Amino acid sequence: MNSVILHPQSSIQGEVTHLPSSKSISNRVLVLNALATKKGKLHNLSDANDTQLMQRLVFSNEEIINVEDAGTVMRFLTAYFAVSGQVKILTGTNRMKERPIGILVDSLRLLGADIEYLEKDGYPPIRIKGFQHQKTNTLQVRGDVSSQFISALMMIAPSLPQGLTIEITGHLGSKPYIDMTASLMRGFGAKVNFDGRLIQIDQQNLSVNEHTVEGDWSAASYWFGFTALCKEANLILPNMALRSLQGDRVVVDMMENLGVACEPRGNTLHLRKKDHMPSFSWDFTHCPDLAQTIAVVCAAKGIEGSFSGLESLRIKETDRIAALQNELAKINAQLIEESDHWKLIPSSHLPDSVKINTYHDHRMAMAFAPLASIMQVEIEDPSVTRKSYPKFWDDVKQLGVKLTQQ
Template sequence: MRGTASALPASKSIANRVLIMKALAKSESALHNLSDANDTQLMLRLVNSPETEIDVEDAGTTMRFLTAYFSITNQKKILTGTARMKERPIGILVNALRSLGVDIAYLEKDGYPPIRINGFSSQKTNAISIRGDVSSQFISALMMVAPVLPQGLTLTLEGKIGSRPYIEMTASLMRHFGTTAEFAGNTISIKPQTYRAAEFTVESDWSGASYWFSFVALAKEADVVLPRLSLQSLQGDRAIADMTALGVKAELVNGELRLTKASGAKEISWDFTHCPDLAQTVAVICAAKGIKGNFTGLESLRIKETDRIAALQNELRKIGADLREDDSTHWTLLPSTKLPSSASFQTYKDHRMAMAFAPLATLMNVEIENPSVVRKSYPRFWDDVRSFGFQIEVR
């Protein structure tokens, strides 16, 4: 397979952060290369919405960032979402905002959306402790609103810190928009500051790029070009470029990332603590290439769009592989010894399940149930797949 993934989306992680910062700056900052992914388009539409009820659908980042943004800017809102969104915990963020002085109420189940923001009159404290191992989005949400707090904010992250690159991404983007967050050890210190207007171009999405690493890893021959990607990216999923053990060589050629075949390993160890969205991609590559995987850092997968650990276990068994949970922090990927000629995979309303299993089409006939879920992060994924010569029939 040869060609360019020309529809590769822009990073929604970066886009959603800069959209919040633009709103906090109360500016008309020019933002370029915003993705047409549903998560980004939701944030673009909702951050300045005059509506009282805000429906974030299935967008977890949008729910968390807007909860902090509407709270600290004293906007009375109800935030709700899909049935799955109502199962995704938000209590840690709500408790932090309440300690700051925000009046927030749960409308159904304590600790979960939907929530009602009733107002924020004065800051009660300038220091908060918050778990570092649940979701970096809670931390990033608080970081972004901290400069507009009268007293600023010091965040102490308790225990192990997950997805650290995304916290560092937030701090870097804040600097671009004129504010500073000092991140040392387990403490983030942010003084009262003013966001400024700034032009910004969003780079391509490394999470989306990871599926093309998978296509290259599994194909017999491959030469794939990915545009607008930087090896010095802020995105945690840029880690996929370092894993030549999966059988992929990545190099910058004329400003674009070129992926070609490389010799892979028979066994790998990977800690997904700082790049959990790569887990499904890597698991499928290992399962199909006969690579035994020793994995850690998968804990947060249980509270994503679906329970991704259970979903992976169910679907990998269809190709003769298994993701075995050794204990609460270690998993072993036992690869397939013989792939079937065809298989049908459920997506569990999870965009990453669809895209992670699609590259198996290089080796077998693949059916993906509910393929439209990719609209969440990579709306034109199937167009890119077609452009490489794969035949796709939609039923």
């Protein structure tokens, strides 16, 4: 379908039955298991397209590896194949060829990997031609570009003869994802020390008996959005726990200010409405995937916002800042860049309907979907959600929102 229309639905209740397991955790344990001497059983892997790609490509015998639009897969497999001794060409969509990978490639070259760019320096596609002897066991890596570069290097470190020490320079963004990688590596038997700036990892054979993946907090955030915007809401999120490896668990604290109460009951979370604050301020440095949803909620509820830490949004599936500015304008809201933050001016008058361009970005589609609580919403290219939440529209429909395919 080219677009889907969500008809207004002010009340939503029930269990979100297809909420996926964590894509971030799934992708990491797939790489760690591939690197392990003793491989284990992985349970409850995400059904997201990114994870399906990772699962298929990590053991692929093909020379050409097409990661499509999956940035995580590109970064993790670049490091994985660099130490695997295989000759591989890694490529992807046109957008993937615009997403920088130079910092990771430079680091791998310093370690001893033979990698060349096939089109533009610093960007995919790349050819990996093997790994020489380890040239160094210490790297300096910028922390302000993508934490996935650091996670990729961390995961291959135990397979290096001398291990690896990574010194993070500059401002560190998305630290919870590095904490996640370190924790998962320890579950595979790795010795990892991380003090916030220095990561020390010994050479060691990885092994695991089994690992069960928890629910995905990024995916859960869209249901917090629906709860915030509906007049009445009572939702149940299965396979979710407040104690989580995922940094996006902080959505609970954010949405507490925006009108959502979250009550844990066993391995489920129950969401209901509450009063909201008149203004909102947050640093998204460590949770950038939540920014779009929070911006939409603030804009629609008339809440003025101050957002910082959005810099990494420019190198995601699309330039998410520009995309947000364009689409928020359609509901008469503004996202304005100030000297050290972005100011969100909410809508003073909401339209009866809106048509949202997704820019081939799964999170744009899902972040704007909760507007159906207060207006008719048409989402272009709705199939983009398969990247992280393949059955999102099934859940939306099951919970009472009428959908019309165009």
